[in-house]
Amino acid sequence: MSGVHSGPGLRPWRDGDDLRLLEVWPDAETPQAAAFRAALRPDDDAPWSRTLVAEDSGVPVAAGTVYESALHPERLWAYVEVAPDRRGEGLGRALLERLRTEAAGAPSGVQALRTKAAPGSTGERFARAAGLGPVQDSRVVRVEAGALPLQPMREHADGTPAQAVEDLATGSVELTRVLWDFYRSVHAWDEPADLPVGRVNQLFLSDAAHAFGAVVLRNGVGPGERGRISAFAVSYRPVELDGAPGAPEPAEDAVAHVLLGWAPGDAAAGPALEQLLALLAHHHPVQFQVDGSMEPLTEVVENLLAAGVATVVETSVVLAEDAVGG
Structure with a gap:
């Protein structure tokens, strides 16, 4: 992988990572991405969540999270985002693989994942490549x-x-x-x-x-x-x-x-x-x-x-x- 000689360096989320990632991430591409960015946070056990950051030479370039839902306990929400100029290097796949490993240790025993994306977006393509399939469509409608x-x-x-x-x-x-x-x-x-x-x-x-x-x-x-x-x-x-x-x-x-x-x-x-x-x-x-x-x-x-x-x-x-x- 170009620029990541020994594989991506993955570590838990730290305070301040949001600001550091905004230096390499553009504005959220979709409303769904913006909502998931707000879920990037330090690990917690109540409710259970894990967030990882991928670093290159000490610079955060990607992050991903997996967490439980109080409303829908049969699946875990998952999200991964990689800086646009670092996509295609395997960082997203590496993050998702580690997040799956983390999920295997979740107290609930739930490992199936779900995510939400804009149709045709980078997020949808990544989710489909990871083996997730569409289960529901949704629209936000406005009446004047x-x-x-x-x-x-x-x-x-x-x-x-x-x-x-x-x-x-x-x-x-x-x-x-x-x-x-x-x-x-x-x-x-x-x-x-x-x-x-x-x-x-x-x-x-x-x-x-x-x-x-x-x-x-x-x-x-x-x-x-x-x-x-x-x-x-x-x-x-x-x-x-x-x-x-x-x-x-x-x-x-x-x-x-x-x-x-x-x-x-x-x-x-x-x-x-x-x-x-x-x-x-x-x-x-x-x-x-x-x-x-x-x-x-x-x-x-x-x-x-x-x-x-x-x-x-x-x-x-x-x-x-x-x-x-x-």
Whole structure:
């Protein structure tokens, strides 16, 4: 290998390596790479993670990490990045091989890997060459403010409401359970952990998760009947605003980043998602993720894209190995 005479020198991550790597790495090529760069950190055992750096003459030129996921325990997340002028020398393969060795000693016993990349990117090509295959596609979709007409709530024959829109506290047990049922139903391809309601709330609806608010659309409303949640949206505060004393509220015209979901098995989920999305996007733009497994939402998105009232701002592919013994 050119410039690496005795093979790459690999060592654990040290504080300051992020700054040193930025001297040889350009800006992140994709949003996925930027997110994974944030996961490069010193080794830890709670949750378990290992990060390695490849050096040439004492200069860091590549890094890679492998770590457990509290949500999806059957596979480990993995990421490798090499400075552009050092690619093709085997540094990435060497890092991945050592990371696999580290993973073999993980307490969970899980060794299968997964990663996320932009379609057609260097990261996807590397993952495929390493034996990982595509298991899920994902899009981030944006709907501009006022792009969708508001849809009236349905009524019973006597004129009383049959539907209702309600703001719910993010601590709502009802919302947490519907969200978790939804999440499990659309992630059968990467089986989620068996988590208690409190832990689910921490991961999706807490201040630590940057959850900002929640709104639900209920069907089956009637006299003395609160109705059932058919669709929900959880909004998330931009990370740069979260946690700072006196952090301002998001600007009125700021993009609302939301998690859109529905109650699995609810025949009214599709129309409810359309109604809720029109309401959310009435005054400000809305951005949300839709995976290939999210059939009702995918149908809504395809209709919006065909009508020219939505745009795809990011695409991703999750690549993974078969989960065995996890």
